[in-house]
Amino acid sequence: MQAVVLAAGEGTRLRPLTEDRPKAMVEVDGKPILTHCLEQLVTLGADDLFIVVGYLKEVIIKHYGDSFEGIPITYCHQREAKGLAHALLTVEEHIDDDFMLILGDNVFEANLADVVRRQAEDRADAAFLVEEVPYEEASRYGVCNTNDYGEIVAVMEKPEDPPTNLVMTGFYTFTPAIFHACHLVQPSNRGEYELSDAVNLLIQSGRTIDAIRMKGWRIDVGYPEDRDEAERRLREPTEGATAEADGAGSSEE
Template identity: 55%
Template sequence: MKAVIPAAGRGTRLRPLTDDRPKALVDVAGRPLLSHGLDRLADLGVSEFVLVVGYRKEAVIDHYGDAFADVPITYVHQREPKGLADAVLRAESEVDDDFLVFNGDNVMTGDLGGVVERQQIEGVDATLVVDDVTRDEAAETGVFVTDDDGRLDAVVEKPDDPPSTRVLTGLFGFDPEIFHACHLVQPTDRGEYELTDAVDLFLRADRRVETVSFDGQRVNVNTPADRERAAQLLDQS
């Protein structure tokens, strides 16, 4: 199973650390931020990394070359930061089977193997790794809503008034049909194409979307404070 890793961000909230390097190469606990995610994916036995690069892409390509931990790397280019759905679409020509998507600025501990196992079940179209957070945290990311029977009903991106505190973690499994959904996504007011909107289209098309509860700890590194928290998490693991 291949893994698509969006890693094209500028990391503006991490300045001045990103003044001379892309966000993916910002040091976290003595190693580039992206390397921690690649380690976790290599542990899952992925067959290939598809890195979506953009800002200062040459630095990422020069650093990682053709492989990481003996897993081959293919690079695709996202010219402008237009959201995760757009980033995933950059990898469409490189993927022809079920695959993972891992947000490249995540640092995660714990067992991640459940997403691979669930996505490999016949008939599963998408697998979302989900976590319980505070309401303030829920307002900053994608939350999912269940119906009266407890089934996944919708995904809402960055709600002002979160309808739940169950959120997406930035790790997904997808059938290649997700690319079609990404093509149908409409831009937000910010001009971004959200991956959560593509998942919502999957749900409305009665695709089989499963969830796996995350049992570890994670930090989405966006600010210097997040960077410090991620380093502490890695030191403790």
């Protein structure tokens, strides 16, 4: 399966850590967040890697070159920071089948393999790793509504008053149908082309999106204290890491 990492962000809330590097290159436990993402994708069976770059892109390109652990890398340039749907369209010409998508500012020790397995077995139009967070934190993320079958029926991007506390975590699988939806998206109130709006267009067109509950943990590294928390967790054995190892061994990121 092909794999895409969105790593174009500047990371203004992480300054001064991002004054000379993109957000995805901030180190967590001795290596960049982006390396953690790529390691996960290779473990999950990625056979092509596509990294969307933007802010200080040369730092990423120089660091990784043309491959990672033997898997070829293609760099796609998002010239303006116009949102995740806009970023995803930079890889459209390279994707010809189902693919994994990971946000390059997240550190995971979780059951990502369950998402890939669901995509492969059910031939769903998409599958998302989701988690429940405290209600006061839900407004930081894309919030999901699900039906009784565990399918996502609506997504709201960073709502001021979240209707649920179930949020997208930053790991997804899609079919190429997502690109058509991204082309149809209009700028949001934030002036960005939101991935959540593209997802809602998929749902409205009758596509099926499965929600996979997270086992383990993930940290969205948005602030320096998030980086510190990710480092602390990576240095401690977790049930999520064991679950991921067991799942990967039975199915094969």
